[in-house]
Amino acid sequence: GATVAFTYVKAQEDKDAKDTLEMLKKDKTSDAKDPMAVPADLGFDKNSKQVVDDIVKVYSRIDILVNNAAEQYESSVEVIDEERLLRVFRTNILSYLFITRHALKHMKEGSSIINTTSANAYLITQQPRLVNKGIRVNGVASGPIWTPLIPASFDKEETAQFGNDVPMKRADHPIEVAPCYVFLACNVCSSYITGQVLHLMAAS
Numbered sequence: 001g002a003t004v005a006f007t008y009v010k011a012q013e014d015k016d017a018k019d020t021l022e023m024l025k026k027d028k029t030s031d032a033k034d035p036m037a038v039p040a041d042l043g044f045d046k047n048s049k050q051v052v053d054d055i056v057k058v059y060s061r062i063d064i065l066v067n068n069a070a071e072q073y074e075s076s077v078e079v080i081d082e083e084r085l086l087r088v089f090r091t092n093i094l095s096y097l098f099i100t101r102h103a104l105k106h107m108k109e110g111s112s113i114i115n116t117t118s119a120n121a122y123l124i125t126q127q128p129r130l131v132n133k134g135i136r137v138n139g140v141a142s143g144p145i146w147t148p149l150i151p152a153s154f155d156k157e158e159t160a161q162f163g164n165d166v167p168m169k170r171a172d173h174p175i176e177v178a179p180c181y182v183f184l185a186c187n188v189c190s191s192y193i194t195g196q197v198l199h200l201m202a203a204s
Contacts, residue, residue, distance in 0.1 A: 001029025002064070002185075005055045010039035016148065033059060042069050043090030048098035052106065062106045064185045067096040068116045072153050109134025114184045117141050131194050138184045139197040145172040172200060 004024050008017040017037045024035035036058060040051045055062065071091035073084050096115060107113075113135065130137055144163040150171075151159050163171025180198045183189050 001032040003033040005036040007038045007040045042095035045098045049102045052102040065103045065113045069095045111135045113137045115139045136194040140180045143201040
């Protein structure tokens, strides 16, 4: 079983973090260490470095890195203010780059990096260099997916219609996406896969 550490936004995701931590503790296998929840804003390099340092201090190593931070606002490019635009860029792009470069110092042959959409393009271009170190870099691109961001970003009517514009007429659920991450993380299943993106687009 895997030993899991994850980050969350303090004051905004405290309950989600607590629930996730309890679930991981309940379901972890006997060979896994206790899970770890780290409050952090990964959009800043020093914070990302601190997260990696804290995790390595407890677990001594990092074998799998999943970049999944995201932030969005219901606003068009014409009217979104600079502060929010920079906030989205920090969370959805820079956080992936910051955490990856610090985690790489502790990743060895057989390790895996899995990115969710935003920074895929740049990070996957790095895979020819990293594959020589035995580190695979892949991505997962989902279609519309239910996350806490959806009701927090849209009004009730838009939330009710979310996902209706794809052929399956519904949004994806995290449990349907999770196996993709497990597949890409597992060397037994995907040791010959790198530089690829798995698309879950409901035929869209």
